[in-house]
Amino acid sequence: MKQTLDWQIATITHIKTETARAKSFTLALPNWMPHRAGQHYDLRLTAQDGYQVERSYSIASEPERAGQVDLTIEKIEDGEVSPYMHEVVVVGDQVEVRGPIGGYFVWDASMREPLLLIGGGSGVVPLMSMLRHRAAAHASAPTHLLYSSRALDDVIYYDELETLRAQMDGLKVFHTLTRSHPENWNGYTRRIDADMLREVAAPLGKNVRVFICGPTALVENAANGLVQIGIPASSVKTERFGPSGT
Ligand SMILES: Cc1cc2nc3c(=O)[nH]c(=O)nc-3n(C[C@H](O)[C@H](O)[C@H](O)COP(=O)(O)OP(=O)(O)OC[C@H]3O[C@@H](n4cnc5c(N)ncnc54)[C@H](O)[C@@H]3O)c2cc1C
Numbered sequence: 001m002k003q004t005l006d007w008q009i010a011t012i013t014h015i016k017t018e019t020a021r022a023k024s025f026t027l028a029l030p031n032w033m034p035h036r037a038g039q040h041y042d043l044r045l046t047a048q049d050g051y052q053v054e055r056s057y058s059i060a061s062e063p064e065r066a067g068q069v070d071l072t073i074e075k076i077e078d079g080e081v082s083p084y085m086h087e088v089v090v091v092g093d094q095v096e097v098r099g100p101i102g103g104y105f106v107w108d109a110s111m112r113e114p115l116l117l118i119g120g121g122s123g124v125v126p127l128m129s130m131l132r133h134r135a136a137a138h139a140s141a142p143t144h145l146l147y148s149s150r151a152l153d154d155v156i157y158y159d160e161l162e163t164l165r166a167q168m169d170g171l172k173v174f175h176t177l178t179r180s181h182p183e184n185w186n187g188y189t190r191r192i193d194a195d196m197l198r199e200v201a202a203p204l205g206k207n208v209r210v211f212i213c214g215p216t217a218l219v220e221n222a223a224n225g226l227v228q229i230g231i232p233a234s235s236v237k238t239e240r241f242g243p244s245g246t
Helices: 081-087 121-136 158-166 194-204 216-228
Strands: 008-017 022-028 040-046 052-058 068-074 094-101 115-120 143-149 171-177 209-214 236-240
Touching: 022 081, 040 068, 040 081, 052 068, 052 081, 052 121, 068 081, 068 121, 115 121, 115 194, 115 216, 121 143, 121 158, 121 209, 143 194, 158 171, 171 194, 194 216, 209 216, 216 236
Parallel strands: 115 143, 115 209, 143 171, 209 236
Antiparallel strands: 008 022, 008 094, 022 068, 040 052, 040 094
16 A cells, blocks of 8 residues: 555556646656555655655546556646646656546445536546446446536537447536636526526435535535535535645
8 A cells, every 4th residue: 555655657548638727738748556446646846956846636537447647737827737748748758647546436336326526627528537447347327517617618628528428328417607608608607506406406316415616615615505405515526626725
């Protein structure tokens, strides 16, 4: 077990532009081990003068894919690590990582209860790992994803989510676009609220497992709203990405 927390040197083997602000990086890992969907890696950069900076990134890929993981990183304009990953790192570069880390915000396909996933922005990343794991394991637990983005162009994994949804295996995907939306858009167009939560959650019943990830305000709002509509707080797991207060 100890080896999972040792730093290892990963090689970037592929970079995919997901949206204008999000890129996915495939990391080949010499000491790969299967993760649980929802876990993350710590990534460490070291400057020539020895200055080090470390950030956490959720694993986007499914544990079934041996030897490598995908991380999807949203660029925070005035950040240290995410702009470096977006603007400087190229295929073939190496970065230090350790993981997989985390035992709370995790879902396994062996869990049979209905699943409700709520994400905002890059908060969809660990939820995508769960959906990819669900598909790879041919799990069919009824699953609803409610995903809040600013605009359609900001939706990460849009095409893949459409493909997964089209498999008709019990997955439903609900998008809400909070800032702008196409004229013919028939999804939600507002921030997550009680009515939306009721519509998305109610068909799954009360015995539902819930994972919420994103900016703090979205996470707290959604978690409180679910408790208000009768979902036990003990069924709701949350993970916050942004700085507190956002
Ligand atoms: C468990 C965990 C998993 C995470 N997984 C992911 C992931 O899969 N993808 C991903 O993109 N990020 C993820 N994050 C966030 C990530 O760790 C960094 O916080 C983020 O990339 C910003 O780092 P930075 O060095 O670029 O910015 P920093 O230098 O840390 O911050 C620069 C400025 O931006 C603000 N800021 C920091 N983060 C955010 C944010 N998320 N939104 C708005 N403002 C912010 C800071 O307060 C500061 O003012 C995760 C965080 C945690 C704790």
